[in-house]
Amino acid sequence: YTRSNQQQETIYTEEKLTKGIEFLAQQGLYPLAFEVPHDAISQQGYEVISRHVSSLFGQVQLSDHTWKTAGAPPLVTKPDMLHGMTLYPQQSVEPASDEEGSNILTEQKIQSIQHLQSAAIGLSYDVESGITGLQNLMTQMDAIPSSEWLDLKKTKQTVQTPHVQIKTSGDGHIHVEQSNRAETTTVKRSGMENMLRILTVVVMLFIAAFAFYTLYLRLTMKKRIFKERKLGG
Known part of the structure; x- marks a missing residue:
């Protein structure tokens, strides 16, 4: 089944990435990395993504047989399966809720990663949970000893399509090149x-x-x- 749909998957992924990157660039918003929706995509999908971005956020789907087998090491790595892309991991740490038990559980998970040298902790927050939960989570993250936030602009990144190239050289600035082409859009x-x-x-x-x-x-x-x-x- 997957083999019979590989061509369509390639076309779909290529089109979504290209249009997404170019539309954001037109609005003055410059993506520096990509996160796969729900961390679910095939090995072929990762190969298509690697043509456009140099880094991923999140977890990696480990098997083409099921989307349920996903994971990521607690370090910034460059797995061979990502075709040269750097992986910034997202650990299974849920945002802290108003319940005391959830807060303690979140702290325990963070502490289990903290003892690793150069460990990276990535979190995904559900905006529907409201601003209060986000503020609590940010306070928790700031309280982690000897930790600092990652500024992606101070790393080397490349995001590109045939008409847009977005690059950072690690100096904290984003460099953008866009071709002057007439946009032809079909509105349904x-x-x-x-x-x-x-x-x-x-x-x-x-x-x-x-x-x-x-x-x-x-x-x-x-x-x-x-x-x-x-x-x-």
């Missing part, structure tokens, strides 16, 4: 939009016909008055 209109367009055309035709008929009546009225005056004169 909904059924309601199409009906409104048709209705607008019909109304315009009625207005044009009414204006033409009014002009015709004025001209014929002038001719009629002229004839009557001539006959009466």
